[in-house]
Amino acid sequence: MSLDPVRLLERLIAIDSSNPALAPGGSGEIAIAGMCEEWLTAHGFEVHRLERHPGRPSLVAVARGTGGGRSLMLNGHLDTVGLGSYEGDPLGPEIRDGKIFGRGAFDMKSGVAAMMIAAARATGRGSLRGDVILACVADEEHASSGTEEVLEAFTADAAIVTEPSHLEVTLAHKGFAWFDVVVQGRAAHGSRPDLGVDAIAKAGHFLVALEEWGHRLADGEAHPSLGTGTVHASVIHGGEEPSTYPAHCRITVERRTVPGENADTVHAELTAVLDRLTTTVPEFSYRLHRGLHREPFEADPRQPIVRTLLRHAESALGHPPVIRAERYWTDCALLDRAGIPCLLFGVDGGGAHAATEWADTASLHRLTDILTDTITDFCS
Known part of the structure; x- marks a missing residue:
């Protein structure tokens, strides 16, 4: 199967996963979770489906390490805002001028595609000592019930939330x-x-x-x-x-x-x-x-996961990445509250919740490479 993040992102965009808590009649995460479960199972992951709220599933996919290494969770949400305000076909991914367009392209199916491909590549390189955990969660756009449910059953030594950040490292948010x-x-x-x-x-x-x-x-x-x-x-x-x-x-x-x-x-x-x-x-x-x-979120920049990702981002980008803070809220705060050191790092693009939404395809490839190297390094 292809390990091209753009191809996977096209498949994700084509599935309606609008959050019904925000957009009445929205499809929710059933179809997209099914597609991700099939893909992850085919790539050797042990997949757990969590669905406390019927019709709102989250997935946790685990690649078990050989033991003695650090575990890393990558977290991304499957839901999007509604489709009605989108200009054009929100479920018809279109690539032009180095950008991929469609609802969720930026926020945040690009991050989900990157973390799935990166985890498959990293685990395919050989045995890692630590577990690699992918949390593909429901309902982030409303109440984050998906991440809350995941954290009741799973933990890790560190986490990366792959929300879009323009390839800049987010260590705090309101x-x-x-x-x-x-x-x-x-x-x-x-x-x-x-x-x-x-x-x-x-x-x-x-x-x-x-x-x-x-x-x-x-x-x-x-x-x-x-x-x-x-x-x-x-x-x-x-x-x-x-x-x-x-x-x-x-x-x-x-x-x-x-x-x-x-x-x-x-x-x-x-x-x-x-x-x-x-x-x-x-x-x-x-x-x-x-x-x-x-709660607001603030990461300790001395944490090993922060230092590891910064090192690989600098190598890939050719310069130290920008460190930033965000005014909006993310699931980083829930992970941090659960005792999991984390940060946020994702693609470049624009149009979150807007009439036109897009992700930069070159940044998607670069994000995938950085995540792959970070997983390999951190979990070895």
Whole structure:
């Protein structure tokens, strides 16, 4: 079978794996997991299928080492965002001008193709002492239930997440915390202001305070590579009809966090903002609900996996790779929390979640070569 990452990427793009939690009616990971399972089994991997959530499978493929070596996990997600916003055929991979186009080409079926080919090449070179583990996971684009399920049953001495990074090495990224603030009013006929309390108008005071909170964060102490945390209102719902005072106004707040911050610290900050309003704004009251939250990530650059990949990347690129931090969240944080030292490294390209998406084919080949050498070195 071919060990060309571009050919494998074409096959992956052609399969709809849009996340149904984001795009109602999305196909999910069943078909793409089946294709990957067949490919990995044919290349000698021991394949485990995890499917706590029916229709949302993740795969863990293992090439057992001879013993006494370090194990390495490569992690990539199988799901994509929806297809509806894509201009052209999202499932029709097209190569032109050194780029391959299609939904997921950049985010991140290119990384999945590279890690599968690299693992097959590295294990085909001869016996490695350490295990090589491929985690092809579901649901990263929504709640990362796939990686969470994998980490309940599998571990490794180190990991590489092959999210796209323009062949630059990502050693830190932000986290996030979502909260729902329900500002409470009192329903009444629109002709009876003496009886009603306008929850939407009261929510306006909170929105002003939220903006001021954001300014304080921007002026605060910054992380060396990630800057400061941020906060914004992302969704607002309130009211029932024009002639009624609204009893409730729900505002969803997202707080992006940097190392040293987490959902608990954000909860305390947000509660302080809201409690101040209860003492300064007449008839202001609220309920607060904590939603999904994910921790920020910061790798130790002295870890062996970081040094190993940097060495092989420099050899392949002809110069030391750029070390960067990302504002978005990735599964690196879950791996790190599970005690697995990790980093992020992936292809060049663009258009993640956009109307046109592409990966640079030369960078895909280079990524595959770097991963192959890193696996061979780390697991020997």
